[in-house]
Amino acid sequence: MHPFVAALACLRLAPELGGLLLRARPSPQRQRWLAFASAALGVQPLPRVPLGITDDRLYGGLDLSATVRLGRPQLQQGLLAQSHGRALLLPMAERQPEAVLAALQDALDRGVVTVAREGLQGTYPARFILLAVDEGDAGEAAPERFLERLAFPFFEPAVLAPPLALPMEEDLWPEASLIFELLEGDEPLAPGALAALEEGLGAPRARLAAQGPLPRTVVRALGELTDALAVPSSRALGQAALALRCLCAWADCAFEAPEALASAAALVLAPRARQVFASESPPADSPSPAAPPPDSAEAPEPPAAAEGDDQAEDPVTAGLSASTEVLLEAIATSVPEAWLAAASAVAKAQRARAGRVGARTRLAFRGRPRGVRAGALVPGDRLNVPATLRAAAPLAKLRPPPAPGLRFALAPEDFRIQCYETRAATTTLFVVDASGSAALQRLGEAKGAVEAMLADSYARRDEVAMVIFRGEHTDLVLPQTRALVRARRALAGVPGGGATPLAKAVQHATTLAQDIARQGRQPLVVFLTDGRGNIALDGRADRAQAQADTERAARAFAFAGLAGLVLDTGRRPEPRARALAEHLGAAYAPLPRQGARAIAQLVTASRPRSVAAP
C-alpha cells in the first residue's frame, strides 16, 4: 500500500492525528499528490490559509457591515471554525508567520477555537485535517513544535522516488489506491468517485469504534523504536499508537500484527528518524550535538544482507526486545538515506529560525493607541466605536431615518479607525573580522563588544546576529536571535586566524541586512575590521583585486540604503577602514581601547534616527 494513501486513510478515521506535511518543491508529482489528498479528504477544492491572513479571518471577528446593518454584534467565523470537520491546506508553511502557526497549532491541539476579539467571545469547534505544504527550501522550515502536530511527514525524496510500499495489503482502501494510481494532473474528481471513496470508510470506522485498549507491549515496542530511531518529537509515540489503531481498523487485524506495527512506524516514526542505527562515534563535523547529520558511511544500505549479524553489537539495538529488533530491521529497509538527510535539513533550518518568535511584522492593530483616522475599513482594522458614533451623531438629523432597531444611521464615511504605533525593532548585525591580521589580537575585544550589545539588546527587545569572516569563508555563526542562551553558545566557539575575505563579508552582510529589512525590522550592520582585505571575491589571494572587490561590494551596500558602522580594529586608526566606511556610506570610529561597554555605547549612539527606514 502506498504510504501516502495509508496516511490519508488514517487521517480520515482519526482527525486527531492532525494532518500531514508535504515538504517538496513544486512539481507535477506534488501537484498530483495534493489533488489526491483533496479527493481522499472529500474536500474539493481545499480551502487554503493564504500567506498574510489576518487574525480576524483566521479566528473570526466582528462582521462590521452586518453589525451595522443589524444593530447588534455579528460574528464572522474565521477559517479555523469554518474548516471544522473538513480539511485545510496550508501552503508555504515555512513562510507563515508565527502567529498563524500558533493559531493552527492551538486548534490542532484542542479541536476548538476560542475567539475573544472585538467585543465577541465564544468557543467554536475547529477539528480539521491540516495539509501543510512546505516548499522544501533548504534555508527555511516551520518550527518543529508546529510540525510535530502533524503525524505524517513526507519529504521530497519520498514524493519523487518510486513509491515505497508499506508492508500492508494493497487493497485496504481499494477505491483510494485506484484513484491514486490513475489520477493525472490536478483535475477534480467526479462526484461519483468521491462518493465511492466515502463509502469505503464505513466499515473501518465501525471497527475503530469497537477496538479494545492498546496492549502495553505494543506501545512499548513502538516506544523502543522511537528511541532507537532517535525521533526527537515527544508526540510521535502517541501518534504512532493512534495510527496503529487506524491501520488495524482498516486491515481488520490485531494490534500485534507485525505488518501493521511496521507500517505505523514507517509512516510516523521513520520520516522523523535522526539515525537508523547509532553510529559508533558522533560525526566530527557535526554543527550541533542536537541533530548530528546522518553519517552516510554508517547508515545501512537498505538491502544489506549482513546487517542482521551486526546489530547485536550495536549499542542502541543491544537493549531492545527481539520483536522491536525485527521491526527496526523492517524500518531500516524502508527508510532511504535521503529521508534522513531531508529530516536533518529541516532540523537545521528550524534552528536558524528559532529565537525569531515575534520577529515577523506584526499586524498594525496592536501597540500603543495613537489617535484615530477616518477612512474605509480594511479587514484587520479596528473600529473606534465611540469616535464613529461621535462622527455620526451630528449628521443624524440630516440623514434618512435609521433602520428599525437602530438609534441612528451610520454611513461608511463615519467609520473612525483606531491607529496604533508599533515600534520598529532593530536587528544589529555584527560582521566580525576574525582573520590573522591586526584584528586577531582584538578579537577578544570584539567578542566582548558583541556580548555587551547582547545584554543591551536583551533589555530593548532588539535582536542581534553575527557573521564571522576568516580564511576563505564568511559564516553566519549567529542567526538573528533574542535568545541569549543560543547567542552565548554561538559566540563561545568563534576561532581566529587566517586570511581576510572582506569583500565576501560585505556582500554577505548586504544580503542578510536586506533579508532583515524584508522581515520588517531595521537592520544596523556593524563591521569590526581593520579594512585590510586580502582575498578577492573569486577566492584568490590577490590584494589589489580584493581591494577593488571590497570597494564594489561596499558601494552596493551603500546603494541598498543600509545603515552601517565601521569599528576600526587596527592597532592604530587604519586609513583603509576609514575608506571602507566611506564606500559603505557608514559611520566610522576606531574601536575604543577600553572595553566592551564603550563599544556598545558607540553602537547604541549610532542607532537613533540615523537608521534609514528600509
Added chain:
Amino acid sequence: MAVPYPFSAIVAQDGMKQALLLAVVDPSLGGVMVFGDRGTGKSTAVRGLAALLPRMAVVKGCPYSCDPEGVGGACEACRYGGEKKRAWAPVPVVDLPLGATEDRVVGALDLEKALTQGERAFDPGLLARAHRGFLYIDEINLLDDHLVDLLLDVAASGENVLEREGLSVRHPARFVLIGSGNPEEGELRPQLLDRFGLAVDVSTPQDLDDRVEVVLRRDAFERDPEAFTEAWAKETDALSRRLARARRLLPKVTVPPAHLRKVAQLCLSLGTDGLRGELTVLRAARARAALRGGKAVTEADITAIAPMALRHRLRRNVLDDTGSEGRIRRALEETFGAGEAG
C-alpha cells in the same frame, strides 16, 4: 465543556504538579511560570487542577463572581448593593486565547448596547472572568509586550482599572497567573519573570516506561473520557481532600525563627533582588508544610521549594553559563549543611 483529563492521572512532571498545588494552597504566592515546550502536559495539568477545587460561593448575577462574604475587594455593585443572593460556581480557569485583542482581555464598551441603545455600558473581559480563579497564558512570549505588561499589572494589584473609550471602570481581578513559555524561543524579561512566584521546568519524560504510560493513559482517556475519569476518581478525591485540608491548615503553619534566618541567609548568598525571593520561599514552604499536613515548616520543606521559588530571580550575568538550579543547590548545601539538604 469536555471532561478535563484528571490531574491525578498525569504521569511524572512532579515539579510542575507540586508548583501548581502550592499555588492552589496559597494563591498569594503569585502564580507559576512553566518553562518548556508545548505539549508536555502543561495545559492539561492546569485544566485538571480546576476540577480538584470545590465550587465557590458567588454573588448571584455578579459578572465578577464576587464572594458574598467578602466585603473588601468586591465589585462596586456588590459592595454597595443591598441584599445578595448566593450561588455556587466552579473555580474559573480562563485560557487567554491566542490572538485575543486587548479589549476582550480588559473589557470594553458593550457594542450591542452602544449600537442599539446608544448607551455606554461596560462589557467585562477575560480578567473579570478569571477573578478568584486561574488565568492561563500559553506561550507567554508570543503575547504582545503591552498586553503582558497589562496582565502583570493587574495580577499584582488585584484590580483592573479601565480608562478608555469614554469608560471609567474599576473592578476586582485577583487570579493566579499561570504562564508557559519556551526560553529557546526568546528570553523573557527579568521584570516579568520576577512577578511569578514559582518557576518550574517541564520536559518530555526521558524514561521509556513513563512515556509508554503517558500514551496508554491518553489513549484510554480519548476512547472513553467518562470511564477514565471514573477510574481515577479515588485518587482525584484524595487529592481534592488533601488540598482542602491544606488550605484550612495554612494559616496555622508556623516558621521556626531559626529557619527564617536561614532563608534570609540563603537569599543573601544567592544575591536575589529585593525581598520577593524571601517572601516567596517562606510562603511556598508553608504551603508545602500544609500540603503534607504539618504544622511547622521544616528544612525539607525549604530545600524542596527553594529552587522553584528562586531560580528565576537570580541576578545573573546574561552570559553566565552556570545553571541557576546548580547555584541554588550549592547555596542550600552551604546554608543547611550538606548532610541534611537532601
